[in-house]
Amino acid sequence: MLVIGTFEHSLELEQALSLLEHDGIARKHILVILMDTDPKNPNQFLSKPTDLYPNAIEVGTAFATACAVIGTSVGFKLAWGPIFSGLSAAVGGFIVGFGLYLFVKKGIHKTRSKRLPEICVIVQCTEEQVELVTETLWKFGVLTVGRVKEPSLRA
Amino acid sequence: MRNQLRRPLATISVYGINLLHRQNPYVVAWWSAAFPGFGHYLLNQYIRATLLTIVEVIINYLTNINIAIVYSFCGEFDMAKSVVQPRWAIGYIIIYFFIIWDSYRSALVQNKLCHLAQLENERVAAVNLRPLEFQYIEPKKPWLAALYSFFFPGLGQLYNHQFALAFYAMMWWWIYLTLSRAHESVTLMMVGNFQESIAVLHPQWLLFMPSVVGGSTYYAYIMAREHNRLFRIEQRQFLAERYSHSEVRLFPR
Structure with a gap:
């Protein structure tokens, strides 16, 4: 099974990941994707026109x-x-x-929603672990959670 | 770890987080004009900024600049002329404009250094745990930082973990409050005693206060915002490193 969660940057995110590893999810079964919330350079310090x-x-x-x-x-x-x-x-x-x-x-900028999914976490786990993973994610401030069978395993 | 990186973006010391950030050089110059030294705080040059603020208070006091400003805005130009001390005034003006120019120039250079540091993307430390202090990067609420400093300059800095600067600012605010008698005046105003509430005020010391509130509020806001950016950068570096060998296959062969 794949459990997919989106997060904002937070300390809770690290707590969630560490706890998952602690509870037996192998590090190699976790995939973390850094999402850009801006068309350009995510590490940008320069104040952008959207600021x-x-x-x-x-x-x-x-x-x-x-x-x-x-x-x-x-x-x-x-x-x-x-x-x-x-x-x-x-x-x-x-x-x-x-x-x-x-x-x-005014007019040059678009307004953006406050809480953006800045990090996408994909966890590969067994059917039995799904509940544990989902609960852990919810406990540590995940924005949205989805779950799906690995595409190749579908009947 | 320290001094090994050629172009670090940030460092965490006992006194808090020091970081490079890009900023508008005109804004930096403006804060130098509002209170000589404030521009250099924005530029992370705390020692010279602190010395500059001390120099500003002393020379401004000796020259009666603030009293002259009050007289000028009240239209009493003869009085303004008579209070300014010529033996200090010219030196004050020379230093005043040098500081504005120096902070403007430094902001331009630091913006370039910041750009280089961003491109290098050297690993940022997340915490500094020492026997007597604990400093760490954490997400902040910029509005809250600004609000604290608005009510008592220094508190926003304390919220941002810059405790040395915070206590320096709070010490000065107590001095301003004592010498200007601003809070006494507010109390008198609350009970409706307007005449006396104006009479107790001392203009020389009162006139330092708007710039200090403004500068401290702005600085608290900016620093909280930059801490958020730094937190994001550090966490991304960490996550990219830790989960770089993931074997998750979304579409297994």
Whole structure:
């Protein structure tokens, strides 16, 4: 039997694999496939155009800090004082920076679902082991699980 | 293991994870402008960054830069002119712009080094277990890191396991809180005593605080995000290595 599970990158994934090996599944009967969640280079450190929100946050925080300094200064002349004035200027600045970035970049990007199957695990096991393998996978945060008889063994 | 790799992507020490990451050089330059030294924190150059932040606080205080900024934004230009100390001001400006340029330049170089390290794909260590500390790569929540640092700069860094930097930041935040009397002012405002809440504040020290909150929040967010990327890279290296001899045949002959 083949049991197939998809995972996100997590410590639980390693726990699941180690436990399967511990419970008698030979290492050579486990196949791990690293899935690309992006058309290019999976190990990419460079912020990609799909990093829409992180980039917007960068711009937002920069705006917020600049506005907070100005807001705090002006606040000494305002009834509400520098702290509220600085904080509200920071919030305003963040919204403006964040919003402007999204507005300018809108349409270039597609939104993606949050939890992607980044790893595909295929376990070859006997009929009796299927339940054990499936349960282990579910216990350690697998996203989806499928099982199938090896194609050649089908009657 | 240490120093044997020619182009390592990351290293785990007692003080936390240090990693190469690509970043926008203009963003790095901006943080240097917001608070001299912050750009160099983004560039992983912690010792010089820390020295730069100390220099910034001392010279800024001696020159009365922050007080002059408050007067300028309030339109009282004569007062602004009168408080700035000319014997420090010119030196401050020269250093200020050098730091911005230096961080911009270093970001460009580090982006290239990062690219090389990615291509080399040297094995990344997953943990560093020492007698008095335990450091490891783990998935983080960037939003949570940012939130902690927003409420008390340093906490986001603590969440990211950078404890030395965290306690340095927290020490300064306590100093700012004490000298600016910001939390006292907030308390007075809560009970509706607005006049007094403004009067207790000290502008020289208060004006350091927006940049520190902003910088610390941003840095916590970025580091948590980069830790996630590093976790992913390390796990992929491990899995590819460990299961490279799999004999699973989907379609047996």
